[in-house]
Amino acid sequence: MEKVNLTEKFSKFSDYWSPKIAGEINDSYVKLVKLKGEFVWHHHEQEDELFLVVKGKLLIKLRDRDILLEEGEFVIIPRGVEHLPIAEEEAHVILLEPKSTLNTGNTQNERTVANPDRI
Amino acid sequence: MEKVNLTEKFSKFSDYWSPKIAGEINDSYVKLVKLKGEFVWHHHEQEDELFLVVKGKLLIKLRDRDILLEEGEFVIIPRGVEHLPIAEEEAHVILLEPKSTLNTGNTQNERTVANPDRI
Numbered sequence: 001m002e003k004v005n006l007t008e009k010f011s012k013f014s015d016y017w018s019p020k021i022a023g024e025i026n027d028s029y030v031k032l033v034k035l036k037g038e039f040v041w042h043h044h045e046q047e048d049e050l051f052l053v054v055k056g057k058l059l060i061k062l063r064d065r066d067i068l069l070e071e072g073e074f075v076i077i078p079r080g081v082e083h084l085p086i087a088e089e090e091a092h093v094i095l096l097e098p099k100s101t102l103n104t105g106n107t108q109n110e111r112t113v114a115n116p117d118r119i
Numbered sequence: 120m121e122k123v124n125l126t127e128k129f130s131k132f133s134d135y136w137s138p139k140i141a142g143e144i145n146d147s148y149v150k151l152v153k154l155k156g157e158f159v160w161h162h163h164e165q166e167d168e169l170f171l172v173v174k175g176k177l178l179i180k181l182r183d184r185d186i187l188l189e190e191g192e193f194v195i196i197p198r199g200v201e202h203l204p205i206a207e208e209e210a211h212v213i214l215l216e217p218k219s220t221l222n223t224g225n226t227q228n229e230r231t232v233a234n235p236d237r238i
Binding site for chain 1: 120121122123124125126142143144145146147149166167168169173186188189191192193194195196197200215217
């Protein structure tokens, strides 16, 4: 059991949209991810997903509205809700989601990361 | 589904050692808590517990060593591991733990908060 320093962990990688596992808690992973640009519309059938912004801004488009997350803000996207994450500038985000969660949810494509690295 | 601004939520309460529910994700709660002083030794039989410090410092004593968490650091205390949180000065902490988790774990006393408020 070791503590995790977010700044130090985020300094260890530079690729976007590729979540890294930073901790394991019950049946979930804590993941760190750098985002820049637009992702893909998707939803998760069975899993709620938390986004906590630690640096930058993250726009989460929903089908009926947008949520703009700034530093120190989080949102929990309930299972089944379609969402599209967009970061105009680089953003650093903590994700919390069940181990079974795939980053692209119901949509599998070249951006799917099936086996995230541990960091 | 609303976003949560941590600074704004933490400004809404001032009591110590009394976690407030700020979000619900799968079978867990995201809780916010202000800590000051020493808590009680306890463990959680079935639940891992995450502590993420957003302001101040949190010392977590274990039976064999101490972990000092500063701002932007988290640790996950695995189920069964005895721990004693201590905050010399006021600390603001995000907790993530299963809904079934009692703040005092296996130890029930006057500091037990059986039904945390929502914030």
